[in-house]
Amino acid sequence: MSSLKPLSGKVALVTGASRGIGKAIALKLASDGAKIVVNYAGNAAAAEEVVKQIGSEHAIAIKANAGSVSEITTLIDSTIQHYGKLDILVACAGIMPLNELEKVTEEEFDNIFNLNVKGPMFLAQKATPHMAPGSRIILFSTTLCAASTVTPNYLAYVSSKGAIEQMTRVMSKDLARKGIMVNCVAPGPTGTELFMHGKSEQVLKMIAGFNPQGRIGRPEEIAGVVGFLVGEGSSWVTGQMVRVNGGMA
Ligand SMILES: NC(=O)c1ccc[n+]([C@@H]2O[C@H](COP(=O)([O-])OP(=O)(O)OC[C@H]3O[C@@H](n4cnc5c(N)ncnc54)[C@H](OP(=O)(O)O)[C@@H]3O)[C@@H](O)[C@H]2O)c1
Numbered sequence: 001m002s003s004l005k006p007l008s009g010k011v012a013l014v015t016g017a018s019r020g021i022g023k024a025i026a027l028k029l030a031s032d033g034a035k036i037v038v039n040y041a042g043n044a045a046a047a048e049e050v051v052k053q054i055g056s057e058h059a060i061a062i063k064a065n066a067g068s069v070s071e072i073t074t075l076i077d078s079t080i081q082h083y084g085k086l087d088i089l090v091a092c093a094g095i096m097p098l099n100e101l102e103k104v105t106e107e108e109f110d111n112i113f114n115l116n117v118k119g120p121m122f123l124a125q126k127a128t129p130h131m132a133p134g135s136r137i138i139l140f141s142t143t144l145c146a147a148s149t150v151t152p153n154y155l156a157y158v159s160s161k162g163a164i165e166q167m168t169r170v171m172s173k174d175l176a177r178k179g180i181m182v183n184c185v186a187p188g189p190t191g192t193e194l195f196m197h198g199k200s201e202q203v204l205k206m207i208a209g210f211n212p213q214g215r216i217g218r219p220e221e222i223a224g225v226v227g228f229l230v231g232e233g234s235s236w237v238t239g240q241m242v243r244v245n246g247g248m249a
Pocket of ligand 1: 016021039041066092187189
């Protein structure tokens with residue numbers, strides 16, 4: 001039996017890896033042996049802390065707005081300059097401003113769609129010329145796309161994630177020619193700043209109560225599934241939405 005870790009020799013870029021689910025993914029893929037690019041938007045101290053946790057010989061932090069095509073281009077170029085290749089792209093960075101139809105502004109809509117939809121598409125476009133057959137792309141949706149109920153203020157956010165699910169479906173066909181697998185992870189409520197922000201204890205308890213398991217998920221529970229989807233065991237899985245939600249939907 002080989003003592004090599006499952007992702008030894010692989011290079012992974014995780015957007016939004018300074019906090020939340022992205023951070024848990026960076027730590028999981030690093031523990032499986034991959035070298036990591038920890039992308040972040042503004043929180044340099046948090047990103048450097050993730051690099052420190054992994055070990056600076058195995059990770060680098062790169063600041064870039066993952067919703068801007070020019071910054072995405074620089075992010076991919078810097079990744080290739082530093083590590084010489086890219087095997088795993090995890091487009092995890094996302095934002096979730098919540099407003100009902102009458103209150104959504106053009107600026108808010110553009111911010112959501114730039115990061116949540118335009119970013120992942122152009123990340124994939126700029127990354128794939130550097131990715132060998134067998135490489136993996138993971139996009140991020142939400143379980144709310146499949147839940148039977150959703151509150152009206154999720155309008156723009158869930159619309160952006162619906163776009164990601166269609167992007168996954170079609171991109172997986174396109175990139176099959178290159179042997180690159182594209183899958184989508186759709187978490188249920190998960191204990192991160194994005195989800196907790198602005199919610200009272202009472203609301204959090206109520207949301208936990210909607211789940212058949214009676215709790216919200218942990219970032220590590222999402223990262224474990226990403227670990228599977230970028231590993232050897234999922235070489236025949238592409239174009240799929242994987243809902244990770246404790247049975248909520
Ligand atoms: N948490 C949930 O319940 C839940 C449920 C379903 C789906 N999701 C999806 O899971 C993904 C991760 O969510 P999360 O809960 O981990 O979010 P989070 O805790 O708010 O973390 C967001 C991360 O994204 C980074 N980021 C924000 N804007 C960025 C930009 N313009 N460019 C690059 N990075 C940027 C942040 O960097 P800085 O630290 O520098 O600000 C941070 O690392 C998102 O796509 C989200 O929609 C989450």
